[in-house]
Amino acid sequence: MRTIRAAATGAVVMSLALAATACGGGTSTDGEGSNDSPKTLTYWASNQGASIEVDKKVLQPELDKFEKQTGIKVKLEVVPWSDLLNRILTATTSGQGPDVLNIGNTWSASLQATGALLPWDEANLAKIGGRNRFVESALGSTGAQGKDPAAVPLYSMAYALYYNKQIFADAGIAQPPATWAELVADGKKIQAKGKQVLGAEGANVSENVHHVFVFAKQHGADFFTADGKPDFTSDGAVSAVKQYVDLMAKDKAIPQGNAEYAQNQSVSDFAKGKTAMLLWQTASANLKSQGMSEDKYGIAPVPVQSGTPGPGAQVNSMVAGINLAVFKNTDNLEGATEFVKFMTGDEEQKILNKAYSTIPPVASAQSDPGFNSPANAVLKDTLAKSAAALPQVADESQFETVIGTAVKELFADAAAGRAVTTESVKAKLAKAQQQMPTK
């Protein structure tokens, strides 16, 4: 009898404990931030280095420095790119998130629409040194136009054309191609030497979007109308997507096998000397980790249709980069702001951007002679003159998915030897547009 009673008591206690833990633990998600725990911060960093371990090695000394200055301990978690957006969405839904976090700058407007991020109004910006500290092009990718930025720029990047010097010399090419026509012509010479011409990540949704966005700019088209409605099937957009896919389908510059690449295989191919060219943002660290030293390759601006890179139809890169955001319901608002000020300060900007081979979006740090190498000169020039921000609309995330998938399917068609025509491109884009949210 005693054992039965003990078992019964145990059962009841356990049930109560389960119920209690299930009900507790949740905090309000509509909190507006407080300073309840002024001594700690949680920071989600995106994976910028060759690996997560590398990132920890780069960031930890800086966080220790911050602790020494302010007495605030920062708990660091480096989140891989494949998880970052899902983690942020989960944190937004549950209210259980970090205090400070890195976001891909193209997500700014989408995440801004959730209302989970602290808006950087004039008062908040003043606390970190004011709006004028940042380069204008980088600020263009921090949220919807006319709204306070949802994040501040942390690292800036741009696309560039990486080319293998040895293959170019063997093929008798003196200058990297400045236009797409030149690239295709050079490709013939490279193929004659038995090498692949241009690497691409045909099954990587985000990469596809970045490229067709630039092609659209060069065709004078936008994927969204001025009032934010999707407009995927304009003549310019169709020609843009077709021109990119034709690099594989018609010009044979991109090898067919690249249609299924989605795990940076094109970078490996380039590092191994299989492909002559690669369109990439800040590939240096990645190439180095794969055994390709900096003297083996050159960096040039991404080609344009004709002439030289510039604004408007001469755009040759998206404004790529990482923004730093504060979660609105942080319990250490002052500490979080202090941390953003620290990370965007001149000293940290120089240290971190050098470590990641990115460009500082802070004007005073950018002028440091350390960022004047030929590679950085190309990237700085591109960012300053010929880079455009991806559409800053709330549906940006959906846009990336549907357009990136459409291009992936077109590449699959091209790889299977099916014809890629203006009609087939237009049909795919029309289908993509129908999948966009209507409200």
Added chain:
Amino acid sequence: MTTTAEVEKPRTDPGSERAPRPRPGRIRRIGLPYLLLLPALVLELLVHLVPMVIGIVMSFKELTQFYIRDWGTAPWSGLDNYKVSVDFDAPVGEALLHSFLVTVGFTLLSVGLCWLIGTAAAIFMQDTFRGRGLLRALFLVPYALPVYAAVITWVFMFQHDNGLVNHVLHDQLHLTDKPSFWLIGDNSFYALLTVSVWKGWPFAFLIVMAGLQNIPGELYEAAALDGAGRWQQIRRITLPSLGAVNQVLLLVLFLWTFNDFNTPFVLFGRAAPEAADLISVHIYQASFVTWNFGTGSAMSVLLLLFLLAVTGVYLAVTSRGRRASHAR
């Protein structure tokens, strides 16, 4: 079985009948099994039922990125999410229907092949021979491997340029004119089917093998004396005796395969090729990637209803069939 016997025992005990016990003891005795079930019940509620109910509630809300932060404020959208999901003339519904049909075809093929290979292997392994234990262990390896590790290995093998599959089919056997794409385009369906069967059949093998242990050896001996050949023994003894096992096995395999998320997601990433657009990944994309959790939930509820219906009908039909054959 044993527990019910123990619980019922005191009631039939003449001693306790003679002297009626005071009420509290009786209540305690009757209540105890329920009390002991309570932790399991609470866990079941927390882990299964509560999320399911929340999911159903979500499917009636317009839960887009504008509301996920505080989704109590998301407006009720009535049946809108369901209307969008089943409007087969519009792109969202059309894509869902396409994905559903692909999934049905894929599941039937995969379950059929898993069952066939598993049963055949189990029957062959019925007789003792040298190395049987080793072979059994080897057959179970795909089932024991972590899904991610196993499937990512298949991804490498299916690669176009330097994958093992193309190396064998194209470079060595010269079966194809040029290397095929397995991870994009129409072939992706066969790639998915291959991995799914490879991963699923050891389970069928394991269950059928266990079922075979329950068939008395005398049946086979008697049949052999009557002059039944091997094939006749399988058809007349083995398969009918496995009826109950197969009923559960096929159902479980069907549900697992239909719902499988890991295999297609690791194989193809977040944007699966149209030919292999399984419904679980499709729903994931409809909710997580396009940030419309309301529509995603509505699709999930529809999937749940479909699977419930299939399960119910299947159990009703097979149970009646078995009862009928027992009566005979």
